[in-house]
Amino acid sequence: MKDTTNTMFLKVKCADCGNSQTVFDRTNIKISCSVCGATLAIPKGGKAIIKGEVLGRLDTDLEQK
Numbered sequence: 001m002k003d004t005t006n007t008m009f010l011k012v013k014c015a016d017c018g019n020s021q022t023v024f025d026r027t028n029i030k031i032s033c034s035v036c037g038a039t040l041a042i043p044k045g046g047k048a049i050i051k052g053e054v055l056g057r058l059d060t061d062l063e064q065k
Contacts, residue, residue, distance in 0.1 A: 008057045
């Protein structure tokens with residue numbers, strides 16, 4: 001069964017230090033870089049505002065094979 005909510009995890013690169021980490025695109029808390037503490041994502045009641053560079057998305061579709 002496939003999820004139809006269009007939510008995804010994103011790989012985001014920090015603009016300050018270059019660290020990349022995974023964030024949820026509809027986060028309800030502020031996400032900070034684990035290395036330098038810069039803000040990577042700000043919640044906005046739906047999709048978050050992503051402050052870093054989005055490098056790509058992670059496929060979260062877990063289909064049975």
